Amino acid sequence: MPQNQRIMITNPFIINGDIPSEYFCDRKEESKKLIQMLTNGENVCLMSPRRMGKSKLIQFCYDQEPLCSDYYCFYIDIFHTTSLREFTYTFGRQVFSTLKSKSQKMALWFVQALKSLSADFGFDPSTGMPKFSLSLGDVHNPEFTLEEIFKALEQADKPCIVCFDEFQQIANYPEKNIEALLRGHIQHLGNANFIFSGSSRHLITQMFYSYARPFYNSTTSFTLDAIGLEEYTKFATYWFNRFSKQIDPQLIAQIYQVMERNTYYIHKTLHELFENTLEGETCDTNLLPRIIDGMIEEQSNGYRQMLSLIPDRQKEVLFAIADAGKAEKIMGTQFIRRYSLPSASAVQSSVRKLMETDYVTFFEGVYSIPDVLFRMYLKRIGGKE
Numbered sequence: 001m002p003q004n005q006r007i008m009i010t011n012p013f014i015i016n017g018d019i020p021s022e023y024f025c026d027r028k029e030e031s032k033k034l035i036q037m038l039t040n041g042e043n044v045c046l047m048s049p050r051r052m053g054k055s056k057l058i059q060f061c062y063d064q065e066p067l068c069s070d071y072y073c074f075y076i077d078i079f080h081t082t083s084l085r086e087f088t089y090t091f092g093r094q095v096f097s098t099l100k101s102k103s104q105k106m107a108l109w110f111v112q113a114l115k116s117l118s119a120d121f122g123f124d125p126s127t128g129m130p131k132f133s134l135s136l137g138d139v140h141n142p143e144f145t146l147e148e149i150f151k152a153l154e155q156a157d158k159p160c161i162v163c164f165d166e167f168q169q170i171a172n173y174p175e176k177n178i179e180a181l182l183r184g185h186i187q188h189l190g191n192a193n194f195i196f197s198g199s200s201r202h203l204i205t206q207m208f209y210s211y212a213r214p215f216y217n218s219t220t221s222f223t224l225d226a227i228g229l230e231e232y233t234k235f236a237t238y239w240f241n242r243f244s245k246q247i248d249p250q251l252i253a254q255i256y257q258v259m260e261r262n263t264y265y266i267h268k269t270l271h272e273l274f275e276n277t278l279e280g281e282t283c284d285t286n287l288l289p290r291i292i293d294g295m296i297e298e299q300s301n302g303y304r305q306m307l308s309l310i311p312d313r314q315k316e317v318l319f320a321i322a323d324a325g326k327a328e329k330i331m332g333t334q335f336i337r338r339y340s341l342p343s344a345s346a347v348q349s350s351v352r353k354l355m356e357t358d359y360v361t362f363f364e365g366v367y368s369i370p371d372v373l374f375r376m377y378l379k380r381i382g383g384k385e
Contacts, residue, residue: 048224
């Protein structure tokens with residue numbers, strides 16, 4: 001890392017943007033394993049709950065050798081996309097953006113390969129960098145443009161690695177043949193490998209492990225688990241000490257437990273505690289409830305908006321699962337009576353919708369809300385703290 005970049009970092013618990021190697025907590029074995037899979041030519045299905053660090057791990061691996069030197073690495077976040085057209089637009093735009101920073105020659109070649117687009121290409125007069133004025137409206141025939149993008153990757157002068165993050169989103173597109181369409185292109189590529197990253201366990205499992213689906217048996221499975229408490233303790237105490245501050249390991253263990261091992265929320269909490277601890281002082285344990293209150297308040301407007309879009313019947317089930325924490329047998333008489341829910345069939349229908357939108361997850365017989373902070377918020381406004 002350049003010296004001036006190191007000086008600019010005033011809080012070592014980085015929560016936004018790229019994380020330099022020295023500030024990256026653990027994941028040594030996971031990054032080594034993922035890089036090895038990719039350089040061995042494997043396609044990878046990477047699964048974990050949201051905010052567990054999938055995206056940061058992928059970006060971290062992209063910055064390591066040999067990926068950063070010998071490959072073109074593309075990261076395509078499709079969580080916000082709602083159709084094949086938008087998927088194709090996001091894909092093409094991100095490929096160009098990455099190539100522009102790596103090779104102007106390849107960026108120009110890529111644009112010339114997309115003959116189906118009516119977008120303008122030129123050079124920024126102030127920087128001399130290539131400029132690709134692509135809008136969603138320029139994608140008139142997404143299937144054809146998608147084929148052109150894949151052909152361009154196949155003919156690139158370096159092997160390519162493409163990550164489609166939140167890949168389960170394609171299951172919500174109105175077009176019904178997306179999996180088969182993508183699989184048809186990807187299976188013939190020899191110069192590109194793919195990471196299919198997802199946080200919705202039940203959707204990703206169906207897509208990649210159901211015999212009837214196009215992506216069945218086409219990837220190597222990689223599940224990202226939580227970072228261990230011991231590693232977090234070493235990481236946090238080291239960086240507090242480096243900045244002449246102290247933190248009690250018992251407080252780190254408390255954060256780890258309250259945030260249920262969630263990578264982002266642990267890191268966010270440490271970031272805020274570090275910010276509120278003066279040089280030469282020990283982090284005050286009493287700060288933790290106030291920090292958590294502040295984090296919930298930061299997200300409250302977004303959470304209220306989310307709830308406003310959820311039908312009442314689904315909302316009733318959501319509040320019930322939030323109160324239970326780890327809910328089992330939710331279609332059973334005892335659970336329904338405890339939370340004054342309607343019939344078992346109505347609960348079943350509601351929870352299916354909640355799982356489709358990723359508000360609720362189901363694993364090993366247990367229903368839960370994967371977003372820890374959202375669950376805390378629901379318990380507070382539901383009066384069930």
